[in-house]
Amino acid sequence: MTGKLLLAAAFLALTPVAASSAGDCILDNCADQKPLPSPNPSAPSPASTPDRPTGFGRSGPGPRGASVPGQFDFYVLSLSWSPGFCQTGGAKKGRDQCDSGANLGFVVHGLWPQYDHGFPSDCRGQxxxxxxxxxxxxxxxxxxxxxxxxWRKHGTCSGLSPTDYFANAKAARDAVVIPQPFKDAHQDQRWAPVDVERAFIAANPRLRPGMLAAVCQHGVMEEVRICFTKDLKSFQACPEVVRDRCRAPAMSVPPVR
Structure with a gap:
């Protein structure tokens, strides 16, 4: 009997114990042990939450825990399709981007430090x-x-100086080859979101499915988001960003003017 009790005690000692709630923190949330936010059905939808004063929306999970400069996992390069942005409410606010004759296609909306779950925002001290x-x-x-x-919203969380952060934004943009159909797009087009992503993958050999997302609003393409490693040396898989892709079977791609 004594031998059986000793064996049972040894088994229990080797059995993993479920993590406590204090140990279930994710990334920066571990710094202050704040609980993860629970879904709020009354909260505005991600598409209605502005990320920039000119009308763009930043969807996906928001900041978690303390936003500390330099503490993030990867970057998201957001390339705005200017005609789509201007058609979906940006024309009154982004005048330089939307003026007739601006002739702008894809431009940098932002370079966003990102966590595997959520993203830092408005970091202080910069x-x-x-x-x-x-x-x-x-x-x-x-x-x-x-x-x-x-810079204020996202660059302050990069841990870089403004000069270096903006240099990184340019370097990330220059690392992406824009597919030919969007270089001289002066006619209305309709694309399935997955085909836009496939066009970027075909133009950028190191890019793979699961590393980018075409984003739309009201059935109009607004931007393409591409994930980079923190050192910007390669593309990065980003499931949470990809889940925010356009859900429409097809989207309008307005022409450059």
Whole structure:
């Protein structure tokens, strides 16, 4: 009998114990042990939550725990399809991007530090970008106002200086080859979201399914989001970002004007 009791005690000692609620934290949430937010059915839908003053929406899970500069897992490069943005409410706010004759297709909406679950936002302790830093955003962002906003909202969480953050945004943009159908797109088109993604994959050999998402609003393509490793040396799988892709069977792709 004594031998059986000893054997049972040894088995229980080797059996894993379920993690406590304090140990169930995820990424930066571990820093302060804040509980993960529970779904709120009365909260506005992600598409209605503005990420920039010119009308874009940042969907997906929001910030969790303390947002600490430099503490994130990967980047999301968001490329705005200017005609789609302008058609879905941006024309009154992003005038430089939407003026007749601007002739803008894909432009940088933002370079976003991202957690595997959620994203940091509005990190503190970083200075506003200087005129010298902002001068490097010309030709990358469609207007300086957006560059300023993106620095405050996302760049402050990169752990970089404004100059280096904007240099990273340009480097990420330059690393992506825009598919030919979107380089001279002066006619209305309709695309299945998956076919837009496949076109980017075909133009960028290292890009794979599960590393990007075409995003739409009201059936109109607004942007393509592409995930990069933190050092920007390669593309990155990002299931949470991909789940936010356009759900429509087909979307309108307005022409460049």
């Amino acid at each position: 200075s506003a970008p200087s005129r010298i830093a902002l001068s490097a955003t010309d030709g990358v962002y469609p207007d300086e106002g957006l560059a300023r906003y993106e």
